[in-house]
Amino acid sequence: MQHNVLILDFGSQYTQLIARRVRELNIYCEIHPFNHLPDDISRFKAVILSGSPYSVRAEDAPHPDLSAIRGKMPLLGVCYGAQYLVHFGGGSVEASNTREYGRANLSYIIEDEPFFEGVPLGTQVWMSHSDTIKKLPDNARILASTSDVENAAYKIEGEPTYAIQFHPEVYHSTDGKKILENFLVNIAGVAQTWTPDNFVDMTVASLKEQLGNDKVVLALSGGVDSSVAAMLLHRAIGKNLHCIFVNNGLLRKNEFERVLERYEGMELNITGVDASARFLNALAGVDDPEQKRKIIGRTFIEVFDDEAHKIKDVKWLGQGTIYPDVIESISVNGPSATIKSHHNVGGLPDFMKLKVVEPLRMLFKDEVRRVGASMDMDAGLLGRHPFPGPGLAIRILGDITPEKVRILQEVDDIFINGLKSWGLYNKVWQAGAILLPVNSVGVMGDERTYEKCVALRAVESTDGMTADWVNLPYDFLQKTSNDIINKVKGVNRVVYDISSKPPATIEWE
Numbered sequence: 001m002q003h004n005v006l007i008l009d010f011g012s013q014y015t016q017l018i019a020r021r022v023r024e025l026n027i028y029c030e031i032h033p034f035n036h037l038p039d040d041i042s043r044f045k046a047v048i049l050s051g052s053p054y055s056v057r058a059e060d061a062p063h064p065d066l067s068a069i070r071g072k073m074p075l076l077g078v079c080y081g082a083q084y085l086v087h088f089g090g091g092s093v094e095a096s097n098t099r100e101y102g103r104a105n106l107s108y109i110i111e112d113e114p115f116f117e118g119v120p121l122g123t124q125v126w127m128s129h130s131d132t133i134k135k136l137p138d139n140a141r142i143l144a145s146t147s148d149v150e151n152a153a154y155k156i157e158g159e160p161t162y163a164i165q166f167h168p169e170v171y172h173s174t175d176g177k178k179i180l181e182n183f184l185v186n187i188a189g190v191a192q193t194w195t196p197d198n199f200v201d202m203t204v205a206s207l208k209e210q211l212g213n214d215k216v217v218l219a220l221s222g223g224v225d226s227s228v229a230a231m232l233l234h235r236a237i238g239k240n241l242h243c244i245f246v247n248n249g250l251l252r253k254n255e256f257e258r259v260l261e262r263y264e265g266m267e268l269n270i271t272g273v274d275a276s277a278r279f280l281n282a283l284a285g286v287d288d289p290e291q292k293r294k295i296i297g298r299t300f301i302e303v304f305d306d307e308a309h310k311i312k313d314v315k316w317l318g319q320g321t322i323y324p325d326v327i328e329s330i331s332v333n334g335p336s337a338t339i340k341s342h343h344n345v346g347g348l349p350d351f352m353k354l355k356v357v358e359p360l361r362m363l364f365k366d367e368v369r370r371v372g373a374s375m376d377m378d379a380g381l382l383g384r385h386p387f388p389g390p391g392l393a394i395r396i397l398g399d400i401t402p403e404k405v406r407i408l409q410e411v412d413d414i415f416i417n418g419l420k421s422w423g424l425y426n427k428v429w430q431a432g433a434i435l436l437p438v439n440s441v442g443v444m445g446d447e448r449t450y451e452k453c454v455a456l457r458a459v460e461s462t463d464g465m466t467a468d469w470v471n472l473p474y475d476f477l478q479k480t481s482n483d484i485i486n487k488v489k490g491v492n493r494v495v496y497d498i499s500s501k502p503p504a505t506i507e508w509e
């Protein structure tokens with residue numbers, strides 16, 4: 001596959017967005033940090049230089065050696081990338097004295113230039129820079145300007161090098177995707193073959209080659225990523241894939257049985273391990289949220305290690321890692337502190353010493369869903385809301401008891417089933433119930449009650465980083481509240497959480 005695009009990252013907050021837009025054009029691309037150029041540049045058919053928080057004039061700014069690329073393959077500089085090509089190409093970049101941030105319009109576009117084919121004069125573009133290109137190199141030609149930025153786009157004569165001062169990847173650049181398409185498809189001749197079906201074919205073939213007759217062990221969570229990873233591995237190696245699905249006792253009501261059935265329906269070679277008691281014992285009396293998370297993480301590793309040992313001669317650990325995690329670990333600024341560093345290999349559980357295979361490591365989250373859909377993954381599994389690894393443990397505020405788990409499972413079940421039957425489930429990004437450490441007074445029949453209060457939470461979001469509460473219909477809330485109070489023993493009050501993130505978070509713990 002030689003129709004790949006290389007995106008050299010200079011640390012801009014928008015670099016991932018460039019990759020998203022390129023992938024939306026059905027073109028495969030990889031992000032590499034500017035200071036680690038890939039060895040085999042010939043794998044790529046075009047290169048894009050990203051933006052950067054640096055000034056190209058600063059001594060510590062990214063100054064990569066582009067001699068293997070420049071003039072040898074189509075190159076597009078974006079923002080910092082455009083300034084970089086000028087600064088080291090005989091032109092000049094200076095601090096700007098006018099504000100060049102936000103929306104602007106192209107007031108001049110050169111005629112008959114394939115780079116701007118189909119892009120109308122006046123089109124809106126997004127600017128975000130403090131330095132400006134004062135003078136282009138002698139061999140450059142202006143392709144477009146705005147009223148404030150004369151050199152908004154240029155081309156270097158005699159080589160396939162283009163540059164734009166604005167950000168085509170940002171939504172506010174109305175024709176940004178078209179401009180990327182013009183460059184990649186019309187000018188660089190990159191084929192638009194990056195489709196979920198092709199990804200499946202290529203990945204299955206390369207997994208077959210990589211794994212041969214080896215055995216792989218994989219932890220399934222019931223979520224989309226691990227399930228799609230399992231499907232790909234299963235297509236490649238069949239019964240040599242051994243899946244483990246652990247019941248930590250903190251799943252939704254009947255979730256363990258239901259998800260296990262689904263996986264068995266997919267013909268996965270799967271072992272369901274009910275370790276509920278082990279988790280709940282380890283959590284007894286613990287009320288600190290971070291402590292709960294640590295105990296659950298540690299217990300999971302112990303249970304998984306025990307099970308993995310039962311599989312003879314296993315060589316690989318399968319993981320559902322996706323591209324944002326990979327980019328994070330190879331970022332320009334070095335691996336983030338949150339990425340685990342495996343210094344003490346001797347002290348790790350045995351399964352962590354296995355070789356790692358990650359079939360989704362080049363996919364964004366929405367691409368994982370598209371790949372799952374192209375393999376006919378069960379729609380119920382594909383459209384599931386995210387669910388936190390520590391499960392109901394972080395939705396039971398305070399200490400956890402089997403009785404509290406039972407109450408919350410019942411409440412959650414009524415809420416989620418209600419969302420489904422009212423056709424609301426797919427309009428909500430994530431929903432769940434929270435058991436509060438509060439008793440309140442109520443009255444049922446002639447009797448005074450003193451029982452638990454639960455909160456319902458439903459949010460809209462795209463990635464969980466920010467979220468807003470969902471305006472659920474009053475009729476639905478009324479029916480759900482009645483059902484919960486009538487059917488779940490121990491609950492006499494229901495509230496709806498109307499906080500957005502930030503400043504609140506999605507989970508209460």
Ligand code: XMP
Nearest residue numbers: 293386387388389390430464501505506507
């Ligand atoms: P917050 O509460 O931080 O949640 O707004 C954002 C998203 O992350 C999920 N979440 C977790 N997922 N382990 C997980 O696997 C955790 O400890 C955890 N804490 C929060 C949360 O459900 C939401 O989707």
